[in-house]
Amino acid sequence: MFRQRTTILLSILTGIALELGIHALTGRREAWDSAQYWTIGLPLAAVVSVTIGFLSQRTDWLWTFVVVPSQVMIMVLRSRGGGGLWPLTMVLSSILSAPFVLAAFIGSKFRPKA
Secondary structure, three states: OOOHHHHHHHHHHHHHHHHHHHHHHHOOOOHHHOHHHHHHHHHHHHHHHHHHHHHOOOOHHHHHHHHHHHHHHHHHHHHOOOHHHHHHHHHHHHHOOHHHHHHHHHHHHOOOOO
């Protein structure tokens, strides 16, 4: 079982890998501008989220809500953009993590009962 710190770190790393991996694969400035983001990146991130949910403790799977904000933060840092709207961007991108939170929840339901 993952400790909470590990769950958080893996969720953040999933978002970072999503952005940088798709960027490296496609050369696109923003990962979500490529078809591979939607056909490869998001499904892989969902699989990782299911795994995080399965291996996390109690309700630590909720930390998968940071997958998209961490991806967006890396995108903003790489593009040197964001301006004054980055806090709002981070909040709104948390909402876009709902599928990963759902995937982690599903994974948590398959945990062996202790």
